[in-house]
Amino acid sequence: MQQRALPDRVKLPFAFDPASLVRDLQTLQGGDWTPHFVPQNFAGDWSVIPLRACAGETHPIRLIYSDPAATAWVDTPQLARAPYLRQVLAAFRCPLRTARLMRLTPGSVIHAHRDDDLQAESGVARIHVPVTTNPDVTFLLNDRRVEMAPGEAWYLRLADSHAVRNDGASDRVHLVLDATVNDWLAGMLRA
Template identity: 60%
Template sequence: MIADFATAPGDGQQASALPDRKCLAPRFDVDALVADLATITGSGTGWTPHFVSANYAGDWSAIPLRAPAGETHPIRQIFSDPTATDWVDTPALAAAPAIRAVIGAIGDPVQSVRLMRLAPGSAIHRHHDHDLAAEEGHARLHVPITTNPKVRFLLNDVAVPMQPGELWYLRLADPHEAVNAGTTDRVHLVIDIIAGDWLRGLLTR
């Protein structure tokens, strides 16, 4: 997996028996997730700008909650390192019981976990992330925490109507993009996993 280091857009959806998106069970407590977000940001934990600046305009930033073991630099902590084999919780996660419950509900091995914020007036340009597909053995899950009606996320040029508290699988090896045309932050809990029987079972159910 080479997560986050995107290349030129692909030609469209991969041929696959698995869907390019799916809202998975269960749904999580939005108020509790919002409270965790407030606790983390209120403690002085800062947002780190996404390191692939060519992929966005405006403010796209992250807070690491689970990072490669031994990393202390903020940029390396928010990088979902494809070569890492040992992942550890960051101090910010200790004060977030609702987020820990989400992670605990994931049935496949969890690697990177981040809060990712797309500020008002910001956009993620169309791109794709190599090998972030269940078919390739690695996947990225999204749980929206805060959003607004003017946020739009497109995968293979089709909108994905993600709502707070929902758990979504997205095949991000396919072309995708996002824009926040609203006046409030869009914050997602983003979880990278080794895709195994748990995720495949949900996608084929």
């Protein structure tokens, strides 16, 4: 990808069906959520269900880690049980590394931090698709709020400072994709 600076947030031209997203979430909800592996970055319950992971991984923590050195990625058994989430992933015409459902429960906080390897200019774009949220979720990127509604898709440059609070009464769950930036995705981000 050209080294032209992109905005820190880009709403992508997708409108996924919120009810279908929730239906697949409910199918997977009975499974085990794995606590996020960087406890210093949050307080409360921030947990993950892996949908795509590094090939050959079996340990729950390694299944939710987006290893920047990995070269092969595979769908997990959980994704096989989520037909609409498979359709959502197929809408992205770029190589997908990881895909995860990430849940932040009421009263939980993700502290301000940076994920140095997550910027499209370096070749990896993180995309958020909200599944469930509430008006009392605050997502800050570079100290400015990003308001994301269920079914939307957002590129967020998370190499920049970001933090999240769920001050509401319900879970905030996002489908989070790490995508390799190809010409298709680069064009979407520049449009």
